[in-house]
Amino acid sequence: MRTVFNKTLLKIAKKDERIFLVLADIGYGEIEPFAKAFPDRYFNVGVAEQNMTDIACGLAMEGNIAVTYSIANFPTLRCLEQIRNDVCYHNVNVKIVIIGGGLAYGALGVSHQSTEDLAIMRALPDMVVVAPADFTEAEAATYAMVKHPGPVYYRCGYKKEPRLHKGKIDFKIGKAIQARAGGDITLIGTGTITYRVYQAAELLVKDGIQARVLSMHTVKPIDKEAILKAADETRGIITVEEHNIIGGLGGAVAEVLAEGGVGVPFKRIGLPDTYVHIVGSHDWLLDRFGFSPESIAQVAKNLLKCRQ
Amino acid sequence: MKIKELQRICLEVRRDIIRMLGEAGSGHPGGSLSAAELVVALYFSVMKHRAKEPDWEDRDRFILSKGHCCPLLYAVLARCGYFPVEKLLTLRKLGSPLQGHPHNLEVPGIEASTGSLGQGLSIANGIALAGRLNKKNYRVYCLLGDGETDEGQVWEAVMTSNHYHLDNLCAIVDRNRLQIDGKTADIMQLEPYPEKWRAFGWYVIEIDGNNLAEVLGAYLQAEKIKGKPTVIIARTIKGKGISFMENEVEWHGQAPKKEEVEKALKELGERI
Numbered sequence: 001m002r003t004v005f006n007k008t009l010l011k012i013a014k015k016d017e018r019i020f021l022v023l024a025d026i027g028y029g030e031i032e033p034f035a036k037a038f039p040d041r042y043f044n045v046g047v048a049e050q051n052m053t054d055i056a057c058g059l060a061m062e063g064n065i066a067v068t069y070s071i072a073n074f075p076t077l078r079c080l081e082q083i084r085n086d087v088c089y090h091n092v093n094v095k096i097v098i099i100g101g102g103l104a105y106g107a108l109g110v111s112h113q114s115t116e117d118l119a120i121m122r123a124l125p126d127m128v129v130v131a132p133a134d135f136t137e138a139e140a141a142t143y144a145m146v147k148h149p150g151p152v153y154y155r156c157g158y159k160k161e162p163r164l165h166k167g168k169i170d171f172k173i174g175k176a177i178q179a180r181a182g183g184d185i186t187l188i189g190t191g192t193i194t195y196r197v198y199q200a201a202e203l204l205v206k207d208g209i210q211a212r213v214l215s216m217h218t219v220k221p222i223d224k225e226a227i228l229k230a231a232d233e234t235r236g237i238i239t240v241e242e243h244n245i246i247g248g249l250g251g252a253v254a255e256v257l258a259e260g261g262v263g264v265p266f267k268r269i270g271l272p273d274t275y276v277h278i279v280g281s282h283d284w285l286l287d288r289f290g291f292s293p294e295s296i297a298q299v300a301k302n303l304l305k306c307r308q
Numbered sequence: 309m310k311i312k313e314l315q316r317i318c319l320e321v322r323r324d325i326i327r328m329l330g331e332a333g334s335g336h337p338g339g340s341l342s343a344a345e346l347v348v349a350l351y352f353s354v355m356k357h358r359a360k361e362p363d364w365e366d367r368d369r370f371i372l373s374k375g376h377c378c379p380l381l382y383a384v385l386a387r388c389g390y391f392p393v394e395k396l397l398t399l400r401k402l403g404s405p406l407q408g409h410p411h412n413l414e415v416p417g418i419e420a421s422t423g424s425l426g427q428g429l430s431i432a433n434g435i436a437l438a439g440r441l442n443k444k445n446y447r448v449y450c451l452l453g454d455g456e457t458d459e460g461q462v463w464e465a466v467m468t469s470n471h472y473h474l475d476n477l478c479a480i481v482d483r484n485r486l487q488i489d490g491k492t493a494d495i496m497q498l499e500p501y502p503e504k505w506r507a508f509g510w511y512v513i514e515i516d517g518n519n520l521a522e523v524l525g526a527y528l529q530a531e532k533i534k535g536k537p538t539v540i541i542a543r544t545i546k547g548k549g550i551s552f553m554e555n556e557v558e559w560h561g562q563a564p565k566k567e568e569v570e571k572a573l574k575e576l577g578e579r580i
Contacts, residue, residue, distance in 0.1 A: 045464070045468050045471075048467075050426075050427070050460075050464060051464035056434060057431050057434055058433060058437070061420070061438075062435055062438035064438060082461075086421075089411070089421050091413070
């Protein structure tokens with residue numbers, strides 16, 4: 001997915017000379033085409049994320065669109081105050097892109113696992129939070145991110161994510177995309193985990209359950225309409241996110257449901273409120289923490305049983 | 309503008325600072341007073357800017373990285389005509405745009421919102437890079453406190469300005485040798501200070517920062533330095549101009565009481 005993002009950004013930058021890429025020594029093997037095509041609009045400031053973020057802020061204050069880009073938590077948590085005080089408070093056109101959201105960097109350990117980002121970025125005023133599910137969304141989200149005036153957080157996958165959407169999609173910031181129709185229960189995913197959510201929905205068919213799958217690629221602003229519609233039309237809602245159980249997609253959906261007063265059976269699937277202390281590949285960790293399609297399907301069945 | 313006139317403005321601005329803080333009942337007098345000459349010289353003599361057109365695209369940019377010294381900047385902006393002088397007395401009052409740390413979206417003339425230390429020079433780098441690429445001739449000035457340069461990010465930024473040869477950027481350090489908790493030498497040793505900047509590739513000018521002739525000379529000299537950024541290390545006196553505040557650490561972040569305001573204003577008045 002990171003390759004899709006970089007190719008798309010390069011394509012956009014060819015037409016839009018406001019685009020700058022500001023790095024902190026992480027881009028090897030991906031950003032070279034941009035650096036070669038636009039040496040004047042590419043800055044690598046060394047291993048210095050705070051500086052990276054504020055340089056981007058300064059560039060954006062002069063009417064440009066500055067993209068910061070790094071792995072997992074480095075362009076977010078390391079420089080959170082710079083994002084808050086300088087990017088968001090000034091409300092400037094800085095786009096913060098991370099590669100490897102969630103557990104994508106599995107075996108590299110917790111320093112490289114981005115599992116609180118959605119909650120933290122979502123809490124910043126004026127910040128838009130997007131997490132594309134597959135390559136098709138990743139490309140569309142890049143265009144949408146550039147078009148949106150103001151700060152955007154873009155949680156990119158790593159590589160080789162399976163395709164969720166078969167055909168063309170209508171990607172709009174703040175509007176969920178239905179990846180599968182169904183009237184029994186609604187499964188909402190965000191980011192690359194959504195493919196496993198889709199697989200879970202396919203498994204449920206043999207139990208006679210038709211699950212609706214929503215790709216909630218924008219965690220903020222959240223698509224209230226799609227959530228309330230799901231609450232009205234289906235018998236339960238489950239959120240699935242590769243993120244701490246606290247404050248991310250599940251939290252955002254719960255807020256909508258609680259204030260909507262709809263009282264639908266609801267369950268969040270996320271990482272338990274603890275860190276991963278052992279080595280694991282991305283897929284191995286996901287299975288272990290309850291993100292296998294079978295586990296997700298089981299949670300759905302249990303939720304529907306509760307209802308009866 | 310003649311030095312005598314600039315000196316008069318400095319006095320006026322110092323009186324504004326005292327009145328504002330006295331009225332607000334809180335704020336940071338020490339570093340606002342120490343940097344008066346540095347900022348007055350910029351706005352009344354050195355920088356290209358238009359008070360009636362704050363967003364004029366060719367203006368020189370000034371970033372107050374030590375945002376807590378905004379009473380000084382507010383006073384200078386008001387005296388330049390960015391907003392009415394009477395508004396100064398709304399500092400820290402309910403609903404006023406004049407917050408305890410400056411905000412660019414609410415106050416005309418404020419370039420960047422600051423308050424958390426160590427971030428201004430990175431922003432200034434971004435603005436300077438953008439200026440060069442946009443083929444603009446504006447210069448970027450960034451005022452830092454000496455204590456502020458304890459922040460690691462400052463040195464990330466210092467490396468960056470040198471790496472990109474940002475000769476359209478001029479940093480000014482208000483070297484008043486005090487920070488909140490005490491002397492900079494006791495809290496975190498900065499010396500050998502000019503050598504540090506030189507080692508990072510900067511052109512260093514050392515001056516008496518409360519001497520307007522030296523301040524003006526330094527800004528002129530900085531404009532002529534090509535191929536590298538310039539820092540003006542300005543030795544100043546914290547609380548400058550008010551006898552009981554000078555070099556006293558307690559006046560970093562405390563407002564004068566009513567009698568102290570009167571005493572301070574009297575001292576400032578006597579020097580006209």
